[in-house]
Amino acid sequence: MVVTGTSRAALAYLKALYALEEESPRSGARGRLGTARRVTTSAIAERLAVSAPSATNMLKRLAARDLVSYEPYKGASLTRKGRAVALEIVRHHRLLETYLVEALGVPWEEAHAEAEALESNLSESVEERMFAALGRPRFDPHGHSIPTRNGAMPKTSRRSLWDVSDGEAVLVAQVPDSHSDALRYLAEVGVLPGVRVTIESRGPVGGPLFVRVEDNEDAPVALSKEITEAIWVH
Amino acid sequence: MVVTGTSRAALAYLKALYALEEESPRSGARGRLGTARRVTTSAIAERLAVSAPSATNMLKRLAARDLVSYEPYKGASLTRKGRAVALEIVRHHRLLETYLVEALGVPWEEAHAEAEALESNLSESVEERMFAALGRPRFDPHGHSIPTRNGAMPKTSRRSLWDVSDGEAVLVAQVPDSHSDALRYLAEVGVLPGVRVTIESRGPVGGPLFVRVEDNEDAPVALSKEITEAIWVH
DNA sequence: TTCTTGATTTAGACAGGACTAATACTGCTC
């Protein structure tokens, strides 16, 4: 496995970097066409709940190992090698989440934290067995796609629920995996991957979205801007 | 969980200490009746493949946290608190081994290493789910008993196969969990927990034991002194 | 009782990671 010899802490940085690169096109306009999007030191520090100097320090070390490309004051991005490692651990994480939920009945909203604890010590061999036991799943319980073992990451929709217009019906593709409170709520009101929802109306600027869930005759559910921005649909 | 706040490395020391205390009555004659058996620094160092100074260093720190009682030049032993932590991680380990073998089909001889990688990050909640999924097992695949969640460790037979006299038939209680080569061999010849075996004869002093396995018409299998000392029977 | 030897411990370093305080850079504003 590519991951061997990389510490838990280093893996956390690579994973955070991967996630932030994935998210970045949402805020910055450009950054497509293969241009590696640079992630700022502070974004990483914040994501990992670590001080900025700690992040600088680790980025330099990861750069020395050719896992990230880092230029002082200009942020960092994953190298090809770093991306491979990150994808391996993302695969571990999502497969574990799926396994925990499907095979062991761990609640949806706890799966992320449990998987995070175990992911860095999962061997390829056990991973492969879980993968097989689950029937070679392509998505985790939150609808995120699971990278293949050779590091290919299926493309997914990037349209957020927030951007859907009133009256339009869409299919929920994925919801965030952390934020257990939000997840608990989503599970309660039935906003899950694969479910069809319709935007009923929206509150004043930045206000909540009122969403009708298919097969549910109750009143539409109110979802905040934050959460709907993190829900992707198609 | 008791374990929280204890690093992976520290847990390894506690586990090793626990194992060595369990083994010690075999070589030293006394040490029963609640007398805490002291384990030497070098025994721990050797077990963990670490230098003696490293062991001294860690023992002192564990002593400062009241997990072991340590007296310079006199060795160390687990305190009540340290034993509780050790038992928790032994439970994690054995439950994981069982789960990996039973639920995921991991080969017998690989289970130990895989479980070791995962044990220190297993939450109580996931552990409990595995325990339930397995039907609340009392023994791991190598026949070691699994401590209860509140830290009770069922007593087991301590008679080794090496000490059985010629012609006597005994039931294999447990085999070692590491040493994958030996385990592979034992699985091959059918010397597994729960199997009845008979000592057929033994080689010259310290030589191999020839053992007949029940329901097996083949020639008796030869087992070295080392391995038969580590197999417990009743 | 003294000596020798082998096990232990002390001393001193080092690598990984993280923190705070102080300094330097970047980019935007005027």
Place this chain on the structure above:
DNA sequence: GAGCAGTATTAGTCCTGTCTAAATCAAGAA
């Protein structure tokens, strides 16, 4: 182009854990 605000980096510490080399202890041999 100069000044400023905010972001990043350097400096200097600390804590874990590990190592090697050097000093020390404990116990059996003489």
